[in-house]
Amino acid sequence: MADFPNLSRRGFLNRSAAVGGLLVVPGLLSACSRTDAGSADGAGALDKLRKQGFVRVAYANEAPYGYLEGRQLKGEAPTLHREIFKALGVDELKPTLSEWDGLIPGLQAGKYDVVSAGMAITPQRCANAIFSEPEFISPTALMVKKGNPKKVTDLASAKAAGITVGVMSGAVEGSYAEGAGISKDRIKSLQKPQDGADAVKGGRIDAFLLTGISLRLLAKTNPDTEVTEAFLPELDGKKQYSPGGAVFRKGNEDLRDAFNRELKKIVSDSSRYVGLLGEYGFGATELPPATLKTADLCKG
Incomplete structure (x- = not known):
């Protein structure tokens, strides 16, 4: 399958033991x-x-x-x-x-x-x-403060700007950020999408990385934020389409x-x-x- 390798949305590696949460x-x-x-x-x-x-x-x-x-x-x-x-x-x-x-x-x-x-x-x-x-x-996007003060458009620009990026705990977006060369100390894990929006608004992170479709919906109830154009992150040189x-x-x-x-x-x-x-x-x-x-x- 040459056109769509390694497509994924959430990257949690499943436990086979006790059910949690x-x-x-x-x-x-x-x-x-x-x-x-x-x-x-x-x-x-x-x-x-x-x-x-x-x-x-x-x-x-x-x-x-x-x-x-x-x-x-x-x-x-x-x-x-x-x-x-x-x-x-x-x-x-x-x-x-x-x-x-x-x-x-x-x-x-x-x-x-x-x-x-x-x-x-x-x-x-x-x-x-x-x-x-x-x-x-579903491609990926970044939620940022209104006006996009850091002027980020994708993970390459996020790395260049040295910003802190939030991701959902256990989600594949963390691997996207690491794959783009963002250091682990600049990647913050959050439990829920609204936690990410709150962290952006509060200045605890500069951008929240998630699927564009999720972020666009989230932005409707968080008017102090905006969402970048969706983009395709890469892992090991392969574009991630998120099915x-x-x-x-x-x-x-x-x-x-x-x-x-x-x-x-x-x-x-x-x-x-x-x-x-x-x-x-x-x-x-x-x-x-x-x-x-x-x-x-x-x-x-």
Whole structure:
């Protein structure tokens, strides 16, 4: 896959041990059991979901990918996945909100059936779970104070300016910053997107590095900031396009394959895709190319 090597959004290397950081919203969610969606080899996973009438999904509460607004789940993943699962005969999503680093461990432990968080497809994650084909691609950007006082446009200019850059804890953007030659003492880890915006406004960091689509949404509620034009960071000379997808437990390949069939119908129709996801900032530029395949991404 020469055109799209090493594409990733979040770079967390998943733990296979205890599940950490799992947050359940009281009153909104039903209790999760350890019962798997299917048998050990995945046979009948989709049939079971159809019979029970719901699929258990996990979100990381990161706008615009999947987040809670009041008592309503919104964003790219809930919207797209509701459409797909309804087409598969499963009418309800039962959501659990999780800290980012608890998503795959929770999936492995049987807490839910699908991770629906726009998670990057990386070889490390492919060793622990199975991914759908890409749902989107998203370049990277920098959030800065209004007026962009340091005049940064990308990571090369950030390095040249000697600024301090914030990244999400455990996210791939940290490796982008290091790969651009920014020293570790100039890279600050933050727990939530709003923490990054607050740090920019408060002068604790000069720029916050995240996907452009996330930052544009974040800037709407942080008017003292602005977002640079999106750019493609590089690692080892390879451009990073940042594709995300749904994540399934190993052994549930039948469920993943059925999901992919419906996903293909949507990403093959740009007007349908934009109609579904446009309100969250996803347009034709976020459509994954037909040549971008999960099997290639898993190889690295």
